[in-house]
Amino acid sequence: MPVEILDGAIGTELISRGLVLDGPDWSARAVSEAPELLAAVHTDYARAGATLHTANTFRTQPRVLGDRWRDALAAAVRIARGAVPPGCRVLGSMAPVEDCYRPDLSPGEGARGDHRDVASALAGVGCDVLLCETFADETEALVAAEEAVGTGLPAWLSLTAGPFGDLLSAEELGRIARRAARTGIERILVNCVAASGAQPYVDAIASAGLPIGVYANAGAKEEGLGWDSSDRRAADAYAALAQGWVDAGATVIGGCCGTTPLHIEALAERFG
Numbered sequence: 001m002p003v004e005i006l007d008g009a010i011g012t013e014l015i016s017r018g019l020v021l022d023g024p025d026w027s028a029r030a031v032s033e034a035p036e037l038l039a040a041v042h043t044d045y046a047r048a049g050a051t052l053h054t055a056n057t058f059r060t061q062p063r064v065l066g067d068r069w070r071d072a073l074a075a076a077v078r079i080a081r082g083a084v085p086p087g088c089r090v091l092g093s094m095a096p097v098e099d100c101y102r103p104d105l106s107p108g109e110g111a112r113g114d115h116r117d118v119a120s121a122l123a124g125v126g127c128d129v130l131l132c133e134t135f136a137d138e139t140e141a142l143v144a145a146e147e148a149v150g151t152g153l154p155a156w157l158s159l160t161a162g163p164f165g166d167l168l169s170a171e172e173l174g175r176i177a178r179r180a181a182r183t184g185i186e187r188i189l190v191n192c193v194a195a196s197g198a199q200p201y202v203d204a205i206a207s208a209g210l211p212i213g214v215y216a217n218a219g220a221k222e223e224g225l226g227w228d229s230s231d232r233r234a235a236d237a238y239a240a241l242a243q244g245w246v247d248a249g250a251t252v253i254g255g256c257c258g259t260t261p262l263h264i265e266a267l268a269e270r271f272g
Contacts, residue, residue: 001211001251002251003246003250003251003252003253003271003272004051004052004251004252004253005049005050005051005052005252005253005254005264005267005268005271005272006050006052006053006054006213006215006252006253006254006255006264007042007045007046007050007052007053007054007254007255007264008045008048008050008215008254008255008256008259008260008261008263008264009217009255009256009257009258009259009260010027010030010038010041010054010056010058011026011027011058011257012227012257012258012259013041013229013260013261014027014030014034014037014038014041016229016260017037017040017041018037019033019034019037024059024064025059025064025065026058026059027056027058027059028056028057028058028059028060028064028065028072028076030056031056031060031072031075031076031079032072032075035075035079038056038076038079038083039079039082039083040083042079042080042083042084043083043084044261045084045261045264046083046084046085046088047261048261048262048264048265048268049264049265049267049268049269049272050088050254050264050268051087051088051089052088052089052091052129052252052254053080053083053084053088053089053090053091054080054090054091054092054093054131054133055076055077055079055080055081055090055091055092055093055122055127056076056079056080056093057073057076057077057092057093057094057118057122058093058095058133058134059095060072060073060076061073061095061097061114061118062114062117062118063097063098063114070121073118073121073122073125074121074125077090077092077122077125077126077127078125081126089128089129090126090127090128090129091127091128091129091130091131091156092119092122092123092125092127092129092130092131093131093133094115094118094119094122094130094131094132094133094144094148095132095133095134096111096134096135096136096137096140096144097111097114097115097140100134100135100136100160100192101136101162101163101167103136103137103140103167106137106139106140107140108137108139108140108143109139109143111140111143111144112143112147115132115140115143115144115147115148116147116150118147119144119147119148119150119151120151122151122153123151123152123153127153128153128154129153129154129155129156130148130151130153130154130155130156131156131158132144132145132148132155132156132157132158132185133157133158133189133191134158134160134191134192135157135158135159135160136159136160136161136162136167136168138176138179141157141159141176141180142176142179142180142183144157145157145180145183145184145185146183146184148185149183149184149185154186154187155184155185155186156185156186156187156188156189156213157177157180157183157185157187157188157189158188158189158190158191158213158215159173159176159177159180159188159189159190159191159201159205160190160191160192160193161173161190161193161201162192162193163192163193163194163217163219163257164194165193165194165197170200170201170203170204171204173190173201173204173205174204174205174207174208177204177205177207177208177210178207178208178209180208181208181209181210185210186210186211187210187211187212187213187252188205188208188210188211188212188213189205189212189213189214189215189252190202190204190205190212190213190214190216191214191215191216191217191256192215192216192217192256192257193216193217194216194217194218194219194220194223195216195217195218195219195225195226195238195241195242196219196223196225196241197219198214198216198241198245199241199244199245199248202214202244202245202248202250203248206248206249211249211251211252212248212249212250212251212252213250213251213252213253213254214242214245214250214252214253214254215252215253215254215255215256215259216238216241216242216255216256216259217255217256217257217258217259218234218238218255218257218258218259218263219258221258224237225237225238225241225258226238226255226258226259226260226263227258228260229260229261229262230262231262232262232266234262234263235259235260235262235263235265235266236266238255238259238263238266238267239263239266239267239269239270239271242267242270242271243270246271253267253271254267255267
């Protein structure tokens with residue numbers, strides 16, 4: 001099957017271009033404070049060869065932005081749509097309602113209302129796909145997936161073991177993926193695990209019997225796989241690791257934290 005190219009990191013790319021991101025709103029700050037910069041990031045990923053673009057809605061949610069969340073969400077999708085060519089698909093990001101790297105803080109079933117509201121809002125502003133991403137808590141991952149599926153749009157679920165691989169074992173991640181396959185999602189992915197250690201998790205999600213995808217992070221800086229927007233060697237090394245993911249069945253490939261348009265260009269040249 002052909003491989004579709006997903007875009008790369010938004011948050012770390014905004015930081016590399018000079019935007020200060022901190023606090024619970026994180027990358028959502030760019031929607032109001034630096035919309036032109038955010039649009040430029042989307043455009044650069046499109047020029048690099050991505051045809052799947054995730055709107056900057058990871059933190060545009062009720063518990064983060066309060067009454068402003070719907071306007072910020074709609075603006076983020078509008079910015080993405082306006083920055084990429086016709087024919088590219090725009091994915092609406094749905095994230096854990098608390099810290100994605102603190103699954104112990106997840107309200108589990110108690111997050112259902114938030115995910116239902118966000119999924120409905122993303123569907124209402126014209127997203128092509130709903131991407132539930134960076135989930136490490138099993139209950140909340142399944143809740144988000146169910147609410148995304150409930151909109152009638154294609155829904156994907158991406159699980160993470162965390163940047164250090166200490167939140168879930170490959171076996172645990174695979175078990176969640178197999179349960180998630182029964183929710184009606186169309187694709188299962190793994191994201192924000194270090195590219196150098198992603199292969200066991202890719203193999204694990206392949207056991208779910210659904211189409212799969214991967215967008216890993218660049219790992220530690222000393223690994224030489226990212227965090228430098230001018231180092232094509234790092235991007236090529238990342239793409240070489242991605243060959244194993246494609247060999248395992250991945251048909252969507254992109255990048256997470258520490259990846260840049262150069263990484264997407266390298267993936268597009270190798271797999272696009």
